[in-house]
Amino acid sequence: MKALMCTRLGGPEDLSIEDVADPVAGPGEALVRVNVAALNFFDTLIIAGKYQVKPELPFSPGGEACGVVEALGEGVEEFAVGDRVMVHVGYGTARARIAVPVARLARVPDGVSDEVAAGLSITYGTTLHALADRARMQSGETLVVLGASGGVGLAAVELGKLLGARVIACASSPEKLEVARAHGADELIDYRADNLREELRRLAPEGVDVVYDAVGGDLAEPAMRALGWKGRFLVIGFAAGEIPKFPLNVIMLKGIDVQGVHWGAFVEREPAAHQRNQAQLLAWAAEGRLTVKVHGVYPLEAYEEALGILKRREASGKVILKVS
Numbered sequence: 001m002k003a004l005m006c007t008r009l010g011g012p013e014d015l016s017i018e019d020v021a022d023p024v025a026g027p028g029e030a031l032v033r034v035n036v037a038a039l040n041f042f043d044t045l046i047i048a049g050k051y052q053v054k055p056e057l058p059f060s061p062g063g064e065a066c067g068v069v070e071a072l073g074e075g076v077e078e079f080a081v082g083d084r085v086m087v088h089v090g091y092g093t094a095r096a097r098i099a100v101p102v103a104r105l106a107r108v109p110d111g112v113s114d115e116v117a118a119g120l121s122i123t124y125g126t127t128l129h130a131l132a133d134r135a136r137m138q139s140g141e142t143l144v145v146l147g148a149s150g151g152v153g154l155a156a157v158e159l160g161k162l163l164g165a166r167v168i169a170c171a172s173s174p175e176k177l178e179v180a181r182a183h184g185a186d187e188l189i190d191y192r193a194d195n196l197r198e199e200l201r202r203l204a205p206e207g208v209d210v211v212y213d214a215v216g217g218d219l220a221e222p223a224m225r226a227l228g229w230k231g232r233f234l235v236i237g238f239a240a241g242e243i244p245k246f247p248l249n250v251i252m253l254k255g256i257d258v259q260g261v262h263w264g265a266f267v268e269r270e271p272a273a274h275q276r277n278q279a280q281l282l283a284w285a286a287e288g289r290l291t292v293k294v295h296g297v298y299p300l301e302a303y304e305e306a307l308g309i310l311k312r313r314e315a316s317g318k319v320i321l322k323v324s
Contacts, residue, residue: 003095004303004321007058009049012307015061017300023099025073030102032085034323036297037093038064038118040151041239044311046091053090053264061307062093062321066108066117076102084108086282088121090264094300096324103271106278109286116292119151119318120281124290126236126263127155128277130212131163133266134259135232139164141209144200144226146219147239148185149176151318154293156212157183162289165210168203170196170219179316183293197222207231207254220244230255239313293317 005018025031043061045051065087069079085105092098108117131137143160147153148169160167161184169185171177177188189199196219207228213220217240224233224246267274284290295317298306306319
């Protein structure tokens with residue numbers, strides 16, 4: 001079968017498409033024929049050896065997919081051959097077939113496309129966990145989303161609106177902000193043209209309730225300082241490359257909670273809660289309440305172009321590889 005392989009650490013140009021043996025479903029696993037695989041920013045880090053997950057070489061990138069169950073391992077009763085499923089793993093979906101524990105699958109309802117299902121699990125799963133489980137965000141609160149036009153940022157905009165928040169979208173260009181507006185953002189801030197802290201103070205004089213930060217770098221502190229009493233700062237990731245350091249006195253004086261969001265650990269430690277979240281996301285998608293914007297769908301052979309878009313942070317929505 002065909003597989004996109006990382007045989008040496010580096011950039012997208014160092015990957016290659018190889019013929020590898022078909023996997024076999026072991027006990028508690030399903031063999032899934034991958035139709036489409038979704039890429040994320042962390043894929044550009046994992047192939048370079050710069051991510052917290054460091055697979056042994058060789059491996060396939062890709063943490064999400066949608067496909068069809070072709071075979072079942074011993075003891076599997078939750079799924080049947082022919083089921084269309086959403087797959088979420090740390091890596092390995094950019095290949096024709098994958099053997100995966102059934103705990104990492106969710107059945108896809110009719111009316112949800114392969115592309116939407118493939119792009120739903122990690123970014124939207126992370127965001128629902130962040131907003132609902134960690135921040136316990138309430139309807140009527142104000143949510144600030146940094147990097148609001150990327151895959152994870154748009155997930156925060158959409159889910160924030162669905163949960164009843166007033167959403168302030170922050171991004172680096174008017175074009176990116178218009179994408180966020182189209183997905184429900186109430187207010188827009190171009191942090192390359194405007195002073196982020198001053199604009200947040202203007203839009204929320206009493207302070208914002210929740211900051212969703214997947215960017216890090218020099219945007220984090222001004223956003224944190226814009227929080228009001230008992231505000232919550234959600235640490236999602238560091239796309240800017242720099243891990244910020246906060247003044248603890250501000251956190252103390254405002255009673256701020258800085259909350260780490262490690263979705264992978266949540267999946268492992270709280271599987272029942274994770275499965276409930278995945279089922280809720282798929283139900284909302286089937287009802288048309290989540291759109292899951294797709295930046296583009298690329299053939300597997302165009303992996304360098306697809307990963308390059310993510311590496312340069314040009315993606316507006318999900319980047320999808322058509323595998324089979």
